[in-house]
Amino acid sequence: MSMTMTEKILAAHSGRNHVKPGEIIKARLDLVVCHDATTPPTLVLLEKYGVKHVFDPSKVVVTPDHFVPNKDIQTAQNLSWIRRWVKQTGIQHFYDIGRHGICHALVPEEGFVRPGMVVVAGDSHAPTMGAFGTFATGVGSTDLAVALATGEIWFKVPHSLLFHLRGPLPPGVYAKDIILYIISKIGVAGATYQAMEYTGDTLATLSMEARMTICNMAIEAGGKSALMPADDVTRDYLHERMQEPYEVVRSDPGAEYAGIYDIDVSQLEPIVATPYLPSNGKFIGEVAGTPLDQVYIGSCTNARIEDLRVAAQILKGNKVAPGMRLLIVPATTRIWNQALQEGLIEIFAAAGAVVSSATCGACFGGHIGVVDKDERCLSTTNRNFRGRMGHPEAQVYLASPATAAASALTGVITDPRDVLPSKT
Amino acid sequence: MPPVTQSHHQIVRGRAHVYTRPHINTDEILPGRYLALTDASEMARHAMETIDPGFSQKVRPGDILVAGEDFGAGSSREHAVWALKETGLAAIIATSFARIFFRNAINNGFLVIECRGVADTTQCGDELEIDLSAGTIQNLTREVVHSFPPLSDFVREILAAGGLLPLVFGEPRNPEV
Numbered sequence: 001m002s003m004t005m006t007e008k009i010l011a012a013h014s015g016r017n018h019v020k021p022g023e024i025i026k027a028r029l030d031l032v033v034c035h036d037a038t039t040p041p042t043l044v045l046l047e048k049y050g051v052k053h054v055f056d057p058s059k060v061v062v063t064p065d066h067f068v069p070n071k072d073i074q075t076a077q078n079l080s081w082i083r084r085w086v087k088q089t090g091i092q093h094f095y096d097i098g099r100h101g102i103c104h105a106l107v108p109e110e111g112f113v114r115p116g117m118v119v120v121a122g123d124s125h126a127p128t129m130g131a132f133g134t135f136a137t138g139v140g141s142t143d144l145a146v147a148l149a150t151g152e153i154w155f156k157v158p159h160s161l162l163f164h165l166r167g168p169l170p171p172g173v174y175a176k177d178i179i180l181y182i183i184s185k186i187g188v189a190g191a192t193y194q195a196m197e198y199t200g201d202t203l204a205t206l207s208m209e210a211r212m213t214i215c216n217m218a219i220e221a222g223g224k225s226a227l228m229p230a231d232d233v234t235r236d237y238l239h240e241r242m243q244e245p246y247e248v249v250r251s252d253p254g255a256e257y258a259g260i261y262d263i264d265v266s267q268l269e270p271i272v273a274t275p276y277l278p279s280n281g282k283f284i285g286e287v288a289g290t291p292l293d294q295v296y297i298g299s300c301t302n303a304r305i306e307d308l309r310v311a312a313q314i315l316k317g318n319k320v321a322p323g324m325r326l327l328i329v330p331a332t333t334r335i336w337n338q339a340l341q342e343g344l345i346e347i348f349a350a351a352g353a354v355v356s357s358a359t360c361g362a363c364f365g366g367h368i369g370v371v372d373k374d375e376r377c378l379s380t381t382n383r384n385f386r387g388r389m390g391h392p393e394a395q396v397y398l399a400s401p402a403t404a405a406a407s408a409l410t411g412v413i414t415d416p417r418d419v420l421p422s423k424t
Numbered sequence: 425m426p427p428v429t430q431s432h433h434q435i436v437r438g439r440a441h442v443y444t445r446p447h448i449n450t451d452e453i454l455p456g457r458y459l460a461l462t463d464a465s466e467m468a469r470h471a472m473e474t475i476d477p478g479f480s481q482k483v484r485p486g487d488i489l490v491a492g493e494d495f496g497a498g499s500s501r502e503h504a505v506w507a508l509k510e511t512g513l514a515a516i517i518a519t520s521f522a523r524i525f526f527r528n529a530i531n532n533g534f535l536v537i538e539c540r541g542v543a544d545t546t547q548c549g550d551e552l553e554i555d556l557s558a559g560t561i562q563n564l565t566r567e568v569v570h571s572f573p574p575l576s577d578f579v580r581e582i583l584a585a586g587g588l589l590p591l592v593f594g595e596p597r598n599p600e601v
Contacts, residue, residue, distance in 0.1 A: 038459075040462050041502065044601055045589060048596045050596075123500055124524060140502030140528040142528065142589060143527070146588060150592070188494065188497055189493065189522070192523060224523065277447065364499075365455060365456040366459070385452060386451065387451050
């Protein structure tokens with residue numbers, strides 16, 4: 001019987017030959033990801049129920065990212081607690097400060113993700129890892145406690161939506177623009193409890209980083225997960241990072257979808273999502289010229305090395321506009337170091353940017369660029385709900401790193417195609 | 425029949441607090457700056473702060489929150505559920521829920537019901553009566569009744585146990601933690 005990728009992966013992980021949407025199953029987990037914001041309450045719960053172990057320390061990755069380096073005494077205490085727990089349970093994959101990174105960027109780059117896995121993280125942007133053809137989803141601290149203790153959690157098998165991406169990305173248009181466009185069409189509840197599956201000829205032209213950007217924002221459409229089938233690009237990325245065998249999972253030709261969407265990527269333009277919903281994506285012409293106070297290039301959506309290179313290309317030899325605060329936050333320590341090696345940090349500094357160590361930072365209003373009343377920030381992050389980045393009366397606009405860099409130079413929302421060096 | 429516990433009474437009656445705007449999200453229910461907290465009563469002080477700073481002061485134990493579409497959109501932060509539950513709310517009725525929030529609520533034995541129409545016909549202060557076995561929500565103040573599809577057996581099992589952890593692990597070893 002025909003199944004989607006999601007159904008196949010969940011069937012395989014629950015000892016079944018076949019599952020269909022709506023069924024409740026208990027799935028064996030291949031990987032559990034923890035960070036500093038949702039793990040402390042999980043530790044309280046594990047202690048409450050007398051659970052002193054984790055199901056398999058080799059399948060747990062812990063990387064603090066939200067409030068790091070320690071923002072205050074409370075977060076310092078939380079991290080000390082996580083350190084004690086990691087030691088007590090024998091978890092080896094602990095990326096302490098100096099090796100840390102935003103979990104959804106670090107976990108794939110360290111080679112932990114393979115096609116066909118089931119992954120949970122204590123964070124809603126886990127679908128990022130679906131770029132590798134995995135079923136990856138975000139859970140709260142209670143589910144995280146059960147996942148850590150038992151290595152299994154219950155799922156209701158989601159319906160799948162299929163997104164056909166056709167045509168190449170035009171110059172100045174990037175993966176971020178694709179996902180902002182999709183969410184603008186289907187809405188923030190357009191994929192509620194569904195798996196967003198991607199196919200089409202555009203995929204082969206996208207790097208793994210670009211695919212992660214698209215999969216990352218599944219939750220902004222309400223999606224349970226996002227999946228792209230593994231191909232040669234995936235294989236090359238994995239080959240550099242790990243040796244473990246894997247099996248590529250593809251949807252059957254007769255698989256059933258709850259909805260099918262066709263997107264002509266070649267017709268897209270840069271998109272900016274205006275306050276206060278990630279679904280408020282508009283073509284850049286509609287919002288260009290809006291004055292900004294801050295530009296933030298960071299987050300698990302868009303702060304990998306390719307994003308930083310695009311930003312550097314635009315910023316090189318230029319300076320940010322007077323009064324503009326440009327914050328650049330590479331997603332992991334590894335990426336930060338690579339940016340340093342490639343001369344990108346020097347370009348950023350010369351342009352007048354502030355470059356931080358890796359953290360989720362201002363994306364969720366934590367630190368490193370929290371905004372004041374009536375301030376406007378254009379960011380490469382994933383949410384612009386009221387109060388997301390700080391004051392409830394601040395305004396956050398979501399866009400690609402190219403749009404962000406271009407806007408930092410002019411001080412207003414700017415079409416990156418106006419400032420990008422001509423293609424060589 | 426699963427045993428009826430405190431969190432699984434067949435009839436739940438309470439005073440309504442109504443917020444009908446769609447997509448009330450986790451940044452509004454419990455802002456990110458409070459994510460380092462681990463004490464639920466501290467979180468409760470900040471519940472719904474972005475939308476209604478006085479919210480936690482207004483809630484009396486047993487009250488019911490009524491919301492519109494896609495309540496709880498956004499983050500997986502369970503802090504949003506704990507903050508609301510700790511204010512004393514007995515249940516949340518929404519036109520629809522975002523799914524991680526819904527799942528987190530069930531995992532905490534917190535009654536969440538999707539029921540179309542309630543947000544449109546309820547005013548703040550109305551007395552509501554939820555009948556879980558009949559699948560009805562009656563507005564006792566306005567004499568309006570809405571029906572909702574029954575909660576699945578699986579969800580009822582988790583709620584009856586008081587949440588996922590009691591169901592999976594039984595009684596807490598260190599309840600005072």
